[in-house]
Amino acid sequence: MNLSSNLNESHKGVLHRYGKYLPLTGDTPIFTLGEGDTPLVQSRRIADRLNCGALYFKLESCNPTGSFKDRGMVVVVAKAIEHGLDAVLCASTGNTSASAAAYAARCGLTAYVIIPGQNVAQGKLAQAIAYGAQILEIDGNFDQALSLAQAISEKHPIALVNSVNPYRIEGQKTAAFEIVDALGDAPDYLFIPVGNAGNITAYWRGFVEYHNLGVATQRPRMMGFQAAGAAPIVIGRPVEEPHTVASAIRIGNPASWKSALAAEDESGGAIDAVPDDEILEAYQLLAQEEGIFCEPASAITVAGLLKMSREGVDFSDKRIVCIITGNGLKDPDTAMKIPATLHKLPASLQDIEAEMGWA
Numbered sequence: 001m002n003l004s005s006n007l008n009e010s011h012k013g014v015l016h017r018y019g020k021y022l023p024l025t026g027d028t029p030i031f032t033l034g035e036g037d038t039p040l041v042q043s044r045r046i047a048d049r050l051n052c053g054a055l056y057f058k059l060e061s062c063n064p065t066g067s068f069k070d071r072g073m074v075v076v077v078a079k080a081i082e083h084g085l086d087a088v089l090c091a092s093t094g095n096t097s098a099s100a101a102a103y104a105a106r107c108g109l110t111a112y113v114i115i116p117g118q119n120v121a122q123g124k125l126a127q128a129i130a131y132g133a134q135i136l137e138i139d140g141n142f143d144q145a146l147s148l149a150q151a152i153s154e155k156h157p158i159a160l161v162n163s164v165n166p167y168r169i170e171g172q173k174t175a176a177f178e179i180v181d182a183l184g185d186a187p188d189y190l191f192i193p194v195g196n197a198g199n200i201t202a203y204w205r206g207f208v209e210y211h212n213l214g215v216a217t218q219r220p221r222m223m224g225f226q227a228a229g230a231a232p233i234v235i236g237r238p239v240e241e242p243h244t245v246a247s248a249i250r251i252g253n254p255a256s257w258k259s260a261l262a263a264e265d266e267s268g269g270a271i272d273a274v275p276d277d278e279i280l281e282a283y284q285l286l287a288q289e290e291g292i293f294c295e296p297a298s299a300i301t302v303a304g305l306l307k308m309s310r311e312g313v314d315f316s317d318k319r320i321v322c323i324i325t326g327n328g329l330k331d332p333d334t335a336m337k338i339p340a341t342l343h344k345l346p347a348s349l350q351d352i353e354a355e356m357g358w359a
């Protein structure tokens with residue numbers, strides 16, 4: 001199989017575009033499913049509520065499997081192939097499993113995904129099924145699934161592709177590069193959801209690297225947000241039974257806890273929590289005022305930003321980026337709970353016109 005064959009395509013992907021910043025060797029296969037190069041879209045209406053310099057959304061939901069995981073997955077799968085492995089394994093609240101399954105399918109590897117029973121959004125499960133992953137659903141939560149995945153990968157020749165694998169972090173740091181490349185410098189604030197805490201670690205690494213290279217003149221304050229029912233870093237101890245509507249970040253004992261705290265400290269940022277009702281409010285605002293349909297976990301960035309603004313933080317003249325980590329289509333059940341105006345009508349011109357006020 002020639003994994004390099006799609007290099008001629010217009011979208012070159014993370015390995016090609018940022019290869020010189022990644023731990024690649026001459027033996028690393030270069031391939032892409034079209035990950036990275038995601039849009040940075042300026043806010044039109046939410047920004048008005050804040051009195052800020054400028055607010056942008058980084059649409060990681062536009063990656064090939066609909067989440068930011070693809071940036072790290074392409075690197076970790078390429079390295080697994082380089083190391084002669086033919087199977088990958090992950091624990092997941094859904095997005096990592098969708099991404100692992102897709103990249104494994106692309107490269108002819110087997111993907112094993114361990115998921116917490118009943119707690120994975122429908123769309124994500126549908127993706128793992130469609131890509132042909134071996135799905136191992138356990139009667140337990142994400143934290144237990146990750147411990148089991150780690151134990152298996154220590155015993156057997158299989159690549160663990162969770163963000164405890166450093167290649168994942170390497171790939172995901174490229175999103176920070178893209179933000180600097182697009183804005184001409186790092187923003188003043190970066191708002192990001194925190195679950196297992198790999199992504200906040202990755203962005204911080206990317207911003208630090210670009211700053212050290214002189215590509216950026218500053219580094220952003222890293223503002224991480226956890227859901228109030230799953231906020232171990234905020235309360236300072238693991239949460240046995242995490243709960244939140246934001247199932248992607250229903251995590252009680254994040255693997256990258258220490259590096260998340262380092263990102264917070266070194267950047268002069270903060271890691272805070274917001275309750276589910278504020279997450280859902282931001283989720284609807286993003287969809288209905290900006291046209292951005294994301295997962296509840298992604299909307300936590302805007303919920304956190306609105307909370308800080310209410311608390312009196314002055315964002316005037318500040319440039320802010322919120323990371324929209326996953327696509328709203330992944331979790332249709334949450335969307336279907338939004339009260340909607342559904343007009344049930346006969347298939348008649350007159351009735352429809354009357355309903356629209358043109359009687």
Ligand code: F0G
Nearest residue numbers: 092093095096195196197198199325326
């Ligand atoms: N947003 C979404 C949509 C996610 O799927 C995740 C994590 C996060 C944010 C948090 O990122 O874990 O690096 O702090 N999802 C993982 C998964 C846990 O299994 O798909 P993090």
